[in-house]
Amino acid sequence: MDPKKVSVLVTGGAGYIGSHAVVKLLENGNMVVVIDNLSNCYKAEDQSMPESLLRAQEISGKKLKFLSVDLLNLTALESVFKSYHFDCVMHFAALKAVGESCQRPLQYYRNNVVGTLNLLDVMNKSGCYSLIYSSSATVYGDPTSLPLVEGSPTGSVTNPYGGTKHTTEMIMSNLCASDDRWKIVSLRYFNPVGAHESGLMGEDPNGIPNNLMPYIAQVAVGKLKELSIYGNDYNTRDGTGVRDYIHIQDLADGHVKALGKIFEKNFNGYNVYNLGTGQGHTVLEMIKAFEEASGKVIPYKIVQRRSGDVAECYCNCKLANHELQWKAKKSLKDMCEDMWRWQQMNPNGYSGIDNNQSSFADKAKNVYVKKGGKIYSSGIDSNNSFLEE
Numbered sequence: 001m002d003p004k005k006v007s008v009l010v011t012g013g014a015g016y017i018g019s020h021a022v023v024k025l026l027e028n029g030n031m032v033v034v035i036d037n038l039s040n041c042y043k044a045e046d047q048s049m050p051e052s053l054l055r056a057q058e059i060s061g062k063k064l065k066f067l068s069v070d071l072l073n074l075t076a077l078e079s080v081f082k083s084y085h086f087d088c089v090m091h092f093a094a095l096k097a098v099g100e101s102c103q104r105p106l107q108y109y110r111n112n113v114v115g116t117l118n119l120l121d122v123m124n125k126s127g128c129y130s131l132i133y134s135s136s137a138t139v140y141g142d143p144t145s146l147p148l149v150e151g152s153p154t155g156s157v158t159n160p161y162g163g164t165k166h167t168t169e170m171i172m173s174n175l176c177a178s179d180d181r182w183k184i185v186s187l188r189y190f191n192p193v194g195a196h197e198s199g200l201m202g203e204d205p206n207g208i209p210n211n212l213m214p215y216i217a218q219v220a221v222g223k224l225k226e227l228s229i230y231g232n233d234y235n236t237r238d239g240t241g242v243r244d245y246i247h248i249q250d251l252a253d254g255h256v257k258a259l260g261k262i263f264e265k266n267f268n269g270y271n272v273y274n275l276g277t278g279q280g281h282t283v284l285e286m287i288k289a290f291e292e293a294s295g296k297v298i299p300y301k302i303v304q305r306r307s308g309d310v311a312e313c314y315c316n317c318k319l320a321n322h323e324l325q326w327k328a329k330k331s332l333k334d335m336c337e338d339m340w341r342w343q344q345m346n347p348n349g350y351s352g353i354d355n356n357q358s359s360f361a362d363k364a365k366n367v368y369v370k371k372g373g374k375i376y377s378s379g380i381d382s383n384n385s386f387l388e389e
């Protein structure tokens with residue numbers, strides 16, 4: 001089957017990673033249906049779909065179908081599969097905040113594990129056996145050796161969120177072993193950052209960000225006062241935590257490559273790939289890179305280690321390089337510049353358009369569309385004015 005012709009159900013497609021993958025799928029020519037329960041994305045009351053997806057349509061010039069469905073609602077999920085035929089599912093929907101998962105483990109296991117079980121059940125009943133899954137470097141727990149390869153030990157996770165990702169991986173692996181019609185790719189993402197280069201799409205965390213890069217971006221734009229660095233006494237080159245940051249656009253490309261792989265004739269069973277750059281960067285290095293990209297100073301203070309954090313985490317992604325013909329192409333500079341463009345144009349995320357606080361986003365939209373999808377200069381100048389040629 002031609003991977004460009006397959007119809008794809010995208011769960012959680014209104015979120016950060018899913019929405020960027022949706023753009024790539026639409027650009028690839030795929031028919032896309034998105035389901036999302038709107039628990040972590042913005043939708044204006046008078047709009048037919050979340051703002052991220054409206055922008056995905058504008059960027060790609062293609063249409064998608066959106067349905068407000070919760071994976072925990074089995075009846076609603078069944079009716080989606082009765083209404084549409086899917087060749088493949090990309091499963092992004094999950095709760096993902098590590099700290100919150102320690103406070104609400106049952107909610108995390110129910111949403112991420114029961115939600116996935118429901119999805120697999122309904123797929124089974126409707127005869128759709130191909131799935132691309134959003135897994136995480138978190139399944140490796142505290143690494144015993146680096147870089148992490150797909151065969152490195154998993155399961156000694158450091159938090160319940162990691163437990164949900166490891167459990168769902170096990171379920172999928174067991175399922176593939178039980179029935180050879182199933183074809184599943186688990187993509188273990190390292191640390192996705194950055195934004196679509198148009199400045200129209202990016203990460204829009206609810207409330208105060210948990211993750212490093214959105215936090216830094218909000219300090220740079222003046223929404224937050226200073227960054228707290230969680231520990232500078234790790235056994236790393238400058239004492240701060242090391243992670244493998246990967247540009248969201250490279251990550252989204254990895255999904256299109258995985259789709260191609262899953263529809264190869266000889267593909268079968270459960271397959272896992274690390275998606276990262278293979279390079280680790282410390283927190284202090286990330287601050288410096290963002291300062292260079294934005295021209296802003298990021299004030300910070302050192303505080304205690306965050307519980308559940310590991311010192312270092314980066315991967316060997318040669319398996320994805322060889323088997324998916326995929327390689328991360330974008331640099332740390334690209335990650336920071338794209339993220340800064342998104343943050344400046346959308347200081348209040350996707351909801352800014354509601355209260356007129358983000359006229360940049362509307363302008364950017366017009367320019368981007370008018371220019372046929374070409375990136376428009378660097379977006380914003382030092383006076384916070386939109387750059388027009």
Ligand SMILES: NC(=O)c1ccc[n+]([C@@H]2O[C@H](COP(=O)([O-])OP(=O)(O)OC[C@H]3O[C@@H](n4cnc5c(N)ncnc54)[C@H](O)[C@@H]3O)[C@@H](O)[C@H]2O)c1
Nearest residue numbers: 012015016017036037038039040070071092093094134136
């Ligand atoms: N962002 C990261 O750092 C990271 C790293 C590794 C893996 N992942 C995984 O990638 C996936 C996507 O992450 P993201 O960063 O885009 O998160 P996100 O919160 O931006 O997107 C997830 C989307 O799923 C939806 N959702 C959640 N539970 C749902 C349910 N029960 N039914 C329907 N929709 C539901 C949310 O409303 C949201 O729009 C998740 O599975 C996450 O665990 C993320």
Ligand SMILES: CC(=O)N[C@H]1[C@@H](OP(=O)(O)OP(=O)(O)OC[C@H]2O[C@@H](n3ccc(=O)[nH]c3=O)[C@H](O)[C@@H]2O)O[C@H](CO)[C@H](O)[C@@H]1O
Nearest residue numbers: 096136137138190210211212215228229230241283309313
């Ligand atoms: C190793 C690991 O499990 N990684 C997972 C974890 O990301 P991480 O916990 O690795 O991502 P993060 O962005 O929260 O933290 C990155 C680095 O920045 C540090 N930091 C972060 C925020 C801050 O305000 N100050 C600060 O110093 C943190 O201690 C770490 O060293 O969760 C993500 C989802 O959310 C993904 O699932 C990742 O795969």
